[in-house]
Amino acid sequence: MDEPHEPMAGTMAEATSHDEHAAHDVAKHVRGYLLVGVTLLTFTAITVFLSYVNFGTQKANIAVALLVATIKAGLVAAIFMHLSSEKRMIYRILIFTFFFVLGLFWLTYLAWYDPISR
Amino acid sequence: MEIPYTVTARPDTGLWNAKVGIWLFLASEIMLFGGLFSAYVFLRLDAAPGAWPHGLLNVPVGTMNTAILIASSVTVVMAWASLKMRRFRAYWWYMLVTILCGVIFLAVKLIYEWPQKFEHFGAFIKKDALEKYEPYLGNHHLAEKGLPPRIEITGHLHNREALVDKNVKEYEIALDPVNADPTNPAMDRPHFLYVPPTDKIARIEKEDVQYANMFLPKHSAYFASYFTITGLHGLHVLGGVIVFTYLWLPVGTKLYKRNPEHLANRVEVAGLFWHFVDLIWIFVFPLFYLL
Numbered sequence A: 001m002d003e004p005h006e007p008m009a010g011t012m013a014e015a016t017s018h019d020e021h022a023a024h025d026v027a028k029h030v031r032g033y034l035l036v037g038v039t040l041l042t043f044t045a046i047t048v049f050l051s052y053v054n055f056g057t058q059k060a061n062i063a064v065a066l067l068v069a070t071i072k073a074g075l076v077a078a079i080f081m082h083l084s085s086e087k088r089m090i091y092r093i094l095i096f097t098f099f100f101v102l103g104l105f106w107l108t109y110l111a112w113y114d115p116i117s118r
Numbered sequence B: 001m002e003i004p005y006t007v008t009a010r011p012d013t014g015l016w017n018a019k020v021g022i023w024l025f026l027a028s029e030i031m032l033f034g035g036l037f038s039a040y041v042f043l044r045l046d047a048a049p050g051a052w053p054h055g056l057l058n059v060p061v062g063t064m065n066t067a068i069l070i071a072s073s074v075t076v077v078m079a080w081a082s083l084k085m086r087r088f089r090a091y092w093w094y095m096l097v098t099i100l101c102g103v104i105f106l107a108v109k110l111i112y113e114w115p116q117k118f119e120h121f122g123a124f125i126k127k128d129a130l131e132k133y134e135p136y137l138g139n140h141h142l143a144e145k146g147l148p149p150r151i152e153i154t155g156h157l158h159n160r161e162a163l164v165d166k167n168v169k170e171y172e173i174a175l176d177p178v179n180a181d182p183t184n185p186a187m188d189r190p191h192f193l194y195v196p197p198t199d200k201i202a203r204i205e206k207e208d209v210q211y212a213n214m215f216l217p218k219h220s221a222y223f224a225s226y227f228t229i230t231g232l233h234g235l236h237v238l239g240g241v242i243v244f245t246y247l248w249l250p251v252g253t254k255l256y257k258r259n260p261e262h263l264a265n266r267v268e269v270a271g272l273f274w275h276f277v278d279l280i281w282i283f284v285f286p287l288f289y290l291l
Helices: A013-051 A058-080 A088-112 B019-046 B059-084 B088-117 B137-146 B219-248 B251-256 B260-290
Strands: B121-125 B153-158 B170-175 B199-206 B211-213
Touching: A013 A058, A013 B059, A013 B260, A058 B059, A058 B260, A088 B019, B019 B219, B019 B260, B059 B088, B059 B260, B088 B219, B088 B251, B088 B260, B121 B170, B153 B199, B199 B211, B219 B251, B219 B260, B251 B260
Parallel strands: none
Antiparallel strands: B121 B153, B121 B211, B153 B170, B170 B199
């Protein structure tokens, strides 16, 4: 593999000082990324373990498993996908999506009252 | 033509183009998987007692694949961070590991997990014949314990011709442990480790069977949703691997030499997609493997 030379100066002259700042920020976050990775692996083991614990009803087991999965998904979204500090426009897109997904689930739910299949 | 805001942020939104683009795309992906998950939820809630199978998938293998996908999520974010810190060699290695993780995930699915299912057989017993096959179902024992009944007998089909030949009147099955010893309390719940079918043979008359088939999508609502969702998820993993490979090849090196921040942004966008694929799997794994 060729190690590329230092990026050409000048092409991004106006962004250079900003880049150095960003690089410093990123370096601070690296430990956090590794920590989240370890947490996710631990939570995976916990999910598997808890699925063999009897919480009384199957519904209770499903609720526990989905709770752990939601925590994991939240970690991925907040840290790996940088959603913990994103620009307002991204949040707006996601809020719209949230309501559309609710609508989608509602449409499927309506199938329960379908007079043809019932 | 120079496209604006590929590297620098637009002053009004504070975002560069591709970032908005990928999030709009991910929003449509949420709708795509949301539709399938909603189908799963309502199919499952609507299933008759005992009709939704539990413990048919290989949990250790699924756990391993989950760990592989999580590891690749870490390596792709590290690849991006390395680019931001202008450590190209580290980027190259992290990217390679990410690609390999994706390939291993797909290989496990396509070479091991899916074919193993295609080789497995299950027969749903008619309601009025359940009593006749009680030695394989153990429903009296389950009823005593307040557990849902078993309505299916599973294992390896010895006489494959029974699936197509109308003159063959019965299925000859090497029973899965759960049907070989159904009243054993150890069989009340699925096990972590996969145990292959026993050498205990059962003969099931076709007359008594409501529906029987290999574990294909058409076998049941469970396998239909399993193959559809994991199949679509697998296609996403494949797509991610292709994009990562493109960014990892010399094309990426050239772009890095020209404008490292541009490559970093491309990796960030591809990484966002990859994390989303990981996020979907975080729900697929418990819903299909564990519950």
